[in-house]
Structures are given as C-alpha cells and as structure tokens.
Amino acid sequence: MPSDRDKTLAAFGEKQAASYDDRFAKASAMRDAMHLVTRLALGELSDDARVLCVGAGTGLEIAYLAAAFPRRRFTAVEPAPAMLTLCRQRADREGFADRCEFHEGFLESLPEGEPYDAATCLLVSHFLERPERSEFFAEVARRLQPGATLVNADLASGVGTPRHARLMAVWRRMWLLCDTPVEQVDQMLTEFEKKVPLLPPAEVVELVCSAGFESPTPILQTLLIHGWSFTRSS
Numbered sequence: 001m002p003s004d005r006d007k008t009l010a011a012f013g014e015k016q017a018a019s020y021d022d023r024f025a026k027a028s029a030m031r032d033a034m035h036l037v038t039r040l041a042l043g044e045l046s047d048d049a050r051v052l053c054v055g056a057g058t059g060l061e062i063a064y065l066a067a068a069f070p071r072r073r074f075t076a077v078e079p080a081p082a083m084l085t086l087c088r089q090r091a092d093r094e095g096f097a098d099r100c101e102f103h104e105g106f107l108e109s110l111p112e113g114e115p116y117d118a119a120t121c122l123l124v125s126h127f128l129e130r131p132e133r134s135e136f137f138a139e140v141a142r143r144l145q146p147g148a149t150l151v152n153a154d155l156a157s158g159v160g161t162p163r164h165a166r167l168m169a170v171w172r173r174m175w176l177l178c179d180t181p182v183e184q185v186d187q188m189l190t191e192f193e194k195k196v197p198l199l200p201p202a203e204v205v206e207l208v209c210s211a212g213f214e215s216p217t218p219i220l221q222t223l224l225i226h227g228w229s230f231t232r233s234s
C-alpha cells in the first residue's frame, strides 16, 4: 500500500507540476495576497537573512520574495522532483539561482547547517495527519534559530460544521471560475474531503505552537486558506 509520502509525490508528478502555476490563474489574487502578507511578515529580517522554504513547489513564493529582498538567500526543500525542476528553472530564468539552494527530499533529509532566520510553509502541511504534522513543525522549529519567523499557510476548516459546508460551496465556485469542468470539480472535491485532513484554524495554531512556536498572528484568510506568522520559541 502506498505511504502518505508516496501519495504526496504522486499528487505532484510531472503532469500536475506542468499545470500548477496556471491552474488558478483566474483566482491568482488569492495567491498574490498570500505572497504579499508573507513578504510583510518577513519584512523585519536583516537584508541578508537566510530563509528556509519548505514545500517550495515550483518556486512561486521564492521568486516573489527574492525580488522583494534582493540580498536574502533561500533554501528550497521540495520532495517532488518535477516541482523542484520547475523551481530551479524559474530561479535560472528570473536570475536568483545564485541565492538559492535546492534540496530534493523531505525536510529531515536536508543536511544539517546553520539555523535559518525564517521559514515559509505555504499550502503544505494540510496534507499531513495530525501526528505527522506535529513532527513536521517540530523539524521546522529545529532548523530555525530562536526568535526566527515562520509563515505558515494551510487549508483549514472545521469539517462537519455548517460553516464548513458554506465555505466549501464558495471554494467550489473558485474552481469553476478557474475553468475546471464541473464533473472534475465535483470528483476532486469528493476526494479532497476524503483525503485532506483539514483541521479547524484554532487547532492548527495550537499544533504549531506545541511544536516549538509562539506569538501566532493571523495574517490572512482567503476562503479555506489561512495564514499566520509565528515566532520560534527560545
């Protein structure tokens, strides 16, 4: 039986990677908002800060942050080879590859090094069940120096509540707006409800704090996407 990690890799294979950047084109304002608040939350770091980007995907957030902060350095951690290939290509194309390190694999396989000044985990950890998610954030905390900033954005919702049902109805309209055929949307959302272990926003905050962070600050909500900044506890 495939492990959760195998399923993650399969979900971000070559076909999915190739369409990843364009799939949400008509809802790109949501992604732009996420990047903007991430940039603002990381605004106080030193000019040459080192940022760990876990689940870097095709490199969208690194490209945005690299343009905003031209002396900062980034480490892209990404287990799906096709996604990381696109991330590297973007870095070459947009001229920030010399400030990037690329690690193909999960975070625990990243070679040990100096602790980072900040981390981003955008749209990554909602794929993980609660115990794996706790381990994931504990590993992020371990790679950061005390006082470092984490920006985390997760899909979050209290499944089974009327509020969740209303939110999913709006989420469905977002997919339709993005020109996804209706049968595909409905099939995808059925799979999503079965497979993605959404937690209510307050439980995400509690889990991240238990893994070694404090000062949770809500910086974003667009539909299911919730974003926070946290400080790595001393």
Ligand SMILES: C[S@@+](CC[C@H](N)C(=O)[O-])C[C@H]1O[C@@H](n2cnc3c(N)ncnc32)[C@H](O)[C@@H]1O
Residues within 6 Å of the ligand: 008, 009, 012, 054, 055, 056, 057, 058, 059, 060, 061, 077, 078, 079, 080, 083, 105, 106, 107, 121, 122, 123, 124, 127, 136
């Ligand atoms: C929805 S994409 C988000 C990519 C990017 N952060 C963005 O916002 O566009 C999720 C990415 O996280 C990666 N991923 C999934 N589980 C992970 C894990 N446990 N550790 C690191 N990356 C993971 C996937 O391979 C995928 O590229």
